[in-house]
Amino acid sequence: MNKPVVIVGGGIAGLTVSHALCENGFPSVVVEKSNHVGGRVRDWACMATHRCLRCFCCAVEDLAHDVTTALSVDIILGSELSGVIRCGQSLEQVRVKSLASGHEKLLDASALVIATGFEPYNPKEKLLLGYGRFEGVFTLIDVDTFLREDKLFRFTSGIQEPLRVAFFQCVGSRDKTIGADYCSQYCCKGALRMALRLLENNSDWEITVFYIDLQIAGKLAGWLLSEAKERGIRLVQGVPGEIVEVADEMLQVTREDNGSNIREEFHRVILSIGQRPPSAASRIASLCGVHLDDFGFLAPTSFFDTSRTNVAGVYVAGTCSGPKDIENTITHAGQTAAAIITDLKNEPRV
Amino acid sequence: MHPRYTDVPHAAENSPYPPALVLGNGLCGAIASRALLDLGLSVTLVRTSRISSALFCSAPLFDSEHYYHQLLSAKDKDLEILDVAEHPVIRREAPGLIVSLGKDKQSFFGCIIVTSQVSLRNQEKNLPAGVEQMGTGAFSGQAERIVFILDYLHRSDPAVGMAAIKKAIDNQMEGGHSFVLFQHAPVTHIFGESLYERARRAGVQFVRFGAELPSVRKKEENSGTPLKFAVTVRDSIEMGEQLVVDCNRVVVVSSPDGSSIPNWALDFAAHDVDDEGFLLSESIHCHSGRSFANGIFAVGECTGNLDLIRVIEQARSTAVRARAWMRRAAQLQNEKTVASSEECIRCLTCYRICPHSAFSLIGMQSRSTVEACASFCEQCGICVSECPRMALDLESFPEQHVSAFLTKVRQTSPPLSMVLYGCERTAARLVAKIELPPDILFFSFPCAGRISEAILWATLVSGVRGVLVLGCHHDNCASDSGTDWARVRVETVLEKLASPGSIPIQLKYATVSAKEPARFRGIVEQFANSLRDGAGVKPAER
Numbered sequence: 001m002n003k004p005v006v007i008v009g010g011g012i013a014g015l016t017v018s019h020a021l022c023e024n025g026f027p028s029v030v031v032e033k034s035n036h037v038g039g040r041v042r043d044w045a046c047m048a049t050h051r052c053l054r055c056f057c058c059a060v061e062d063l064a065h066d067v068t069t070a071l072s073v074d075i076i077l078g079s080e081l082s083g084v085i086r087c088g089q090s091l092e093q094v095r096v097k098s099l100a101s102g103h104e105k106l107l108d109a110s111a112l113v114i115a116t117g118f119e120p121y122n123p124k125e126k127l128l129l130g131y132g133r134f135e136g137v138f139t140l141i142d143v144d145t146f147l148r149e150d151k152l153f154r155f156t157s158g159i160q161e162p163l164r165v166a167f168f169q170c171v172g173s174r175d176k177t178i179g180a181d182y183c184s185q186y187c188c189k190g191a192l193r194m195a196l197r198l199l200e201n202n203s204d205w206e207i208t209v210f211y212i213d214l215q216i217a218g219k220l221a222g223w224l225l226s227e228a229k230e231r232g233i234r235l236v237q238g239v240p241g242e243i244v245e246v247a248d249e250m251l252q253v254t255r256e257d258n259g260s261n262i263r264e265e266f267h268r269v270i271l272s273i274g275q276r277p278p279s280a281a282s283r284i285a286s287l288c289g290v291h292l293d294d295f296g297f298l299a300p301t302s303f304f305d306t307s308r309t310n311v312a313g314v315y316v317a318g319t320c321s322g323p324k325d326i327e328n329t330i331t332h333a334g335q336t337a338a339a340i341i342t343d344l345k346n347e348p349r350v
Numbered sequence: 351m352h353p354r355y356t357d358v359p360h361a362a363e364n365s366p367y368p369p370a371l372v373l374g375n376g377l378c379g380a381i382a383s384r385a386l387l388d389l390g391l392s393v394t395l396v397r398t399s400r401i402s403s404a405l406f407c408s409a410p411l412f413d414s415e416h417y418y419h420q421l422l423s424a425k426d427k428d429l430e431i432l433d434v435a436e437h438p439v440i441r442r443e444a445p446g447l448i449v450s451l452g453k454d455k456q457s458f459f460g461c462i463i464v465t466s467q468v469s470l471r472n473q474e475k476n477l478p479a480g481v482e483q484m485g486t487g488a489f490s491g492q493a494e495r496i497v498f499i500l501d502y503l504h505r506s507d508p509a510v511g512m513a514a515i516k517k518a519i520d521n522q523m524e525g526g527h528s529f530v531l532f533q534h535a536p537v538t539h540i541f542g543e544s545l546y547e548r549a550r551r552a553g554v555q556f557v558r559f560g561a562e563l564p565s566v567r568k569k570e571e572n573s574g575t576p577l578k579f580a581v582t583v584r585d586s587i588e589m590g591e592q593l594v595v596d597c598n599r600v601v602v603v604s605s606p607d608g609s610s611i612p613n614w615a616l617d618f619a620a621h622d623v624d625d626e627g628f629l630l631s632e633s634i635h636c637h638s639g640r641s642f643a644n645g646i647f648a649v650g651e652c653t654g655n656l657d658l659i660r661v662i663e664q665a666r667s668t669a670v671r672a673r674a675w676m677r678r679a680a681q682l683q684n685e686k687t688v689a690s691s692e693e694c695i696r697c698l699t700c701y702r703i704c705p706h707s708a709f710s711l712i713g714m715q716s717r718s719t720v721e722a723c724a725s726f727c728e729q730c731g732i733c734v735s736e737c738p739r740m741a742l743d744l745e746s747f748p749e750q751h752v753s754a755f756l757t758k759v760r761q762t763s764p765p766l767s768m769v770l771y772g773c774e775r776t777a778a779r780l781v782a783k784i785e786l787p788p789d790i791l792f793f794s795f796p797c798a799g800r801i802s803e804a805i806l807w808a809t810l811v812s813g814v815r816g817v818l819v820l821g822c823h824h825d826n827c828a829s830d831s832g833t834d835w836a837r838v839r840v841e842t843v844l845e846k847l848a849s850p851g852s853i854p855i856q857l858k859y860a861t862v863s864a865k866e867p868a869r870f871r872g873i874v875e876q877f878a879n880s881l882r883d884g885a886g887v888k889p890a891e892r
Contacts, residue, residue: 020667023674046865052634052826059634061779061864150868174543181544183537213534217508219654222605222626225505237560237586259589295540303541304417304662322540328660331638334667341670342388 003108004029004074005340006094008081008284009115011039012326013318013333015063017113018073020337026344027072029107031096033080038064039117041326045148047193049200054220055193056326080280084112084288084314091313111313111340114284114298115333118275118319121172121180128242129171131271136251137243139271140167140190147197158249159267162204166253166266167191168239169211173274173323180274182295186325187272188215192224194270195233208234208266210255218327243269275323288314297322307336315339367391367460367676368446373398373438373618374465377414378650378665380421382463383429385669391676392428394459396451398437398614437614442710445679445725447645460676461645463668464629466615466652471504471604478568480578484514484603493526495597497581499564501533504605508536508657514603515549522552529555529595531564531583538657557593560586566600611652619648620707628654635775635828639668642830643707644726645679647672679725686745687729688722693741696720700733700742705830709733730829731800735839740804747796752805755793759812766791767881769809770874772820772862773798775828779864784871790878798822799832803839806857810843816856816881818874823861833861856881 005021007014010032018028030037042064044057067073076096082104083095094109123131123139131137138155146152156163169191173184188211195207209228214235216225228235240253250265277296278284285292290309293299298316300306306322307315317336318329369392372383383393422431434452441448446460470483484498498514500506506514511532518528530549535556537543550556564583569575577596585591608627616623620643624631629648630641639647649665650656656664687708688700701709701720708726711718722733734742734749743749759766767789772778778794786792795801798821809817819840821833840859847857860873 020670020674024670024677044865046823046863046869048823048826048861048863048866050824052823052863054634054825056634058776058826058863058865059637062635062775065779148865148868150872174537181547182540183542185538213537215508215534215536215538216505217536217538217655217657218660219624219626219628219630219632221655222505237558258586293540297540303659306659306663327638328663331660331663331667334638334670335663338385338389338666338670341390341673342385345390 002027002344003110004072005111005113006031006107006109007113007115007317009039009113009117009318009320010034010037010075010077011115011117011318012041012060012063013117013320013329013336014039014113014115015060015067016330016333017115017317017337017340018067019063019070020334021340022067022070022072024337024341025072026341027074029074029076029109030067031076031079031081033078033099035077037068037075037077043145043148044326045144047197049196053193053196053224054327055190056330059326059330081284081287086313089312109313110344111315112288113315113317113336113340114288114290114320115317116278116280116284116320118323119277119279121273121276123171123271123273125178126171129168129269129271130243130245130251134243134245134249134251136245136249136266136268137271138268139171139273140187140194141273143194143198143270152201155268161202162206163202163268164206164266165195165198165208165268165270166251166264167195167207167209167270167272169209169272170239171271171273172276174212175274180276180295182323183215184274184323185215185328186323187274189218189221189224189325191270191272192216192228192233196224196227196231199231199233203231206234207232208236208264210236210239210253212237212239275319278320281320290314290316293322305339306332307339313343366680367673368680369394369457369459370461370463370672370676371396371447371449371457371459372463372465373615374463374467374650376465376467376650377418378661379463379465380418381662381665382465382649382669384421385666386463386672387426387428389669389673391673392430394430394432394451394457395422396438397431397433437617440618442645442707442723442726444710444723445683446676460679461647461672462618463639463672464615464618464646464648464652465650465665466611466629466648468606468608468628468652469610470507470510471607473502473602473604476503477566477600477602478579480568481566481600481602484510484601493524494521494599495527495577496521496599496601497529497531497579497595497597498601498603499531499566499581500536500603502563502602502604505534505655506532506536506603507605507651507655508538509651509661510603511536512538512542512545512657514601515545515554517601518554519545519549519552522549522554527553527555527597529557529581529597531557531559531581533559536657539659557583557585558587559583569596606651606655615652618646619643620646622646622648624654626654628652631825631830633826633828633830635826637671638664640671640675642705644728645675645707682724685724687724687727688733689743689745690720691741691743693739694719695739695741697738699736699738703736704733705730705832728829730797730832731795732797732829732832732835735800735802735805735835744796744800747800752793756808756812759791759809759814762791764789765813765815767814768816768818768874768878769793769812769814770818770820771795771798771801771805771809773822773832776822776862776864777820777870780862780867780870783867786874787878790874797827797829797832798836799827799829801836801839803843806839806843810847810855810857814855816858816877818877819857819859820870820873821859821861823863826863
């Protein structure tokens with residue numbers, strides 16, 4: 001039997017690569033540092049209202065089921081990549097280390113896929129937004145967790161309904177001052193879905209979305225926008241830079257409109273935090289010899305080939321090579337599988 | 351390889367796969383063909399007209415025409431390019447599709463990838479004559495005063511929007527003057543922001559307009575100036591200031607129009623379209639590019655409003671899925687998934703409703719019989735439930751499974767309070783995570799579409815107080831309409847129950863996803879409470 005493809009990261013990207021390889025008859029090994037597969041998407045709540053809103057988070061359930069039951073896929077949990085062994089140009093083996101015991105083991109590898117995902121931006125860096133200081137400021141991920149655990153009362157507690165909620169887009173994205181001069185791709189659609197999801201059970205809430213530019217493309221894009229307008233979601237261009245707590249724990253924001261300042265008060269503010277490079281990016285880059293891009297993501301070779309890297313036999317999949325939403329991560333990971341099969345060429349005969 | 355057809359295009363050497371058919375004139379078809387060839391498959395690329403010009407509206411971003419020819423110029427013995435005058439006709443025949451390509455030439459293919467041209471929404475009727483639409487006219491390359499209007503009436507397509515900005519930069523570099531009027535700047539990939547930076551440095555002037563659309567006025571012919579148009583725009587940022595820009599060209603960028611997809615492409619894609627008219631009504635479970643009609647894939651702008659990098663990634667990703675699909679189809683070729691009995695009256699209901707187009711007609715047209723092909727079948731059981739003669743049965747999930755369960759329900763003592771029916775990919779996964787009280791029994795179906803009206807009636811008379819049917823959310827069903835079938839059947843039963851003399855029982859349909867244990871628990875608890883309170887004298891609320 002031929003050597004397997006080693007995939008570092010068992011999130012949606014890693015699972016998609018593994019699944020696509022498996023479907024095509026190629027063995028793989030998934031190395032995951034936590035004790036379960038599924039990554040961040042596993043913890044993401046379903047956004048369905050009276051219909052599916054195509055957030056793609058349930059795809060991880062299908063993938064995790066198919067991959068964990070597949071005979072040609074091995075899964076190594078609680079471990080991370082600790083070395084790459086090459087013979088000349090070609091990849092021979094990789095070393096993985098168990099995080100619990102520190103024990104290292106060698107795996108034969110025909111190719112190496114880096115799919116370590118992203119790191120969410122820490123909004124505490126934006127002091128003026130008061131995350132962590134004001135009780136009414138949350139991130140999109142916080143609210144998502146409440147939804148998943150059915151603890152939305154932690155979001156609404158102590159407030160007389162109806163709630164006035166504001167979404168702040170591009171927190172930690174499209175921001176030169178923190179070296180994140182790129183769009184995080186997932187948050188516009190994510191915030192609109194979340195707004196619709198919240199309105200599903202609380203139709204009297206007043207929701208405002210402050211944005212720089214709405215980046216909504218792909219299937220259901222037009223529907224999302226028109227549904228948002230129909231459900232009375234207010235879309236306002238320009239994201240306020242500061243939140244001030246005023247009387248009754250209300251959060252006051254100031255925005256500019258046609259040259260004059262307008263003050264508005266909200267009960268709750270939800271920050272749509274951006275995607276930053278994975279914390280392991282520089283370590284992995286130096287282990288494999290892969291270049292990093294200007295922002296610290298693992299750099300693919302070119303505009304036209306976003307799966308291969310500057311090192312032969314090493315590929316990237318998903319958000320470790322640049323921000324993406326779930327749907328685009330699945331597409332990108334599919335392309336990575338295509339690149340690997342192309343390079344390995346001949347299907348191994350089992 | 352299919353034994354019955356001799357003029358099969360030769361498969362790639364040593365390849366166990368049948369050849370793939372790619373249909374389309376554009377860049378996307380070329381990328382998909384290249385990707386399939388690279389995966390070791392043989393490809394027939396069918397072009398129905400000259401290379402599409404609209405496709406090259408992305409040309410300002412890179413030399414796409416050169417790229418197109420580069421992709422297909424390789425002396426590849428596995429690539430056949432056919433330029434046909436008439437649109438081919440397809441027919442399903444396990445484990446793939448038979449396509450007639452011109453007179454007396456029929457070929458067998460393992461799968462079809464459809465890439466179709468899609469035009470942008472025509473805005474010219476709202477604007478004075480002479481206003482151009484991005485993508486339709488060639489750029490002469492002379493230094494000009496050009497106003498690009500993005501998001502006019504409709505959100506611009508991100509790929510074309512970014513191409514317009516690139517063109518604005520080029521025009522500026524050549525000594526012209528470019529203005530870009532927009533509502534939302536498209537930055538849908540990581541390079542997006544740097545394009546703006548370059549544009550600003552080059553001196554392109556950006557004006558963001560708000561709710562008020564820019565207006566274009568044509569100047570009088572002999573006003574003694576070469577500038578033909580005056581564009582008035584209100585800047586929504588700079589104090590709402592009104593600007594008037596004189597220019598000699600106005601280029602509008604709009605969004606792709608699903609209704610412009612030609613009929614032949616719709617035919618090829620088995621008329622599988624989404625709400626906006628784009629190809630593929632795919633659910634989350636279909637993965638990128640795959641249609642519910644198995645064996646059919648679609649890629650490119652015709653599947654939705656995408657940017658260029660996504661289109662490229664999608665084409666390659668679809669190629670790898672197509673390869674996997676053909677592999678599976680060949681493996682399943684001789685399996686049997688749906689058994690049909692003597693009861694069949696050839697009403698062709700199954701043929702008509704199968705979301706995966708798994709049934710093929712066999713025999714003469716007047717007395718055709720149907721047969722489900724395992725290569726296409728997903729074993730959802732929608733056909734079994736809808737067959738008016740109950741002539742069909744799933745091999746992997748026979749009727750006996752259900753009747754054995756119903757016997758168990760009838761014999762349980764004390765009687766069960768509730769029976770829970772659901773799909774194996776959602777409800778069953780939730781039930782595995784949650785402990786149900788002993789008086790509730792769950793039964794898993796391959797798809798909610800398998801829960802037939804007959805099963806509902808049989809359960810209602812089995813002595814339980816309530817029946818809860820859990821489907822997937824609308825548009826999330828792996829078999830497209832399975833959950834909707836279940837909803838319709840529950841509604842039909844409820845309608846009949848509501849008539850006088852109905853039996854004291856409750857029935858309810860709800861939807862849930864595999865990721866919603868809290869919602870699931872809530873629905874079950876609420877239903878259990880209503881059983882207790884209402885004592886089951888009236889049908890549950892719809």
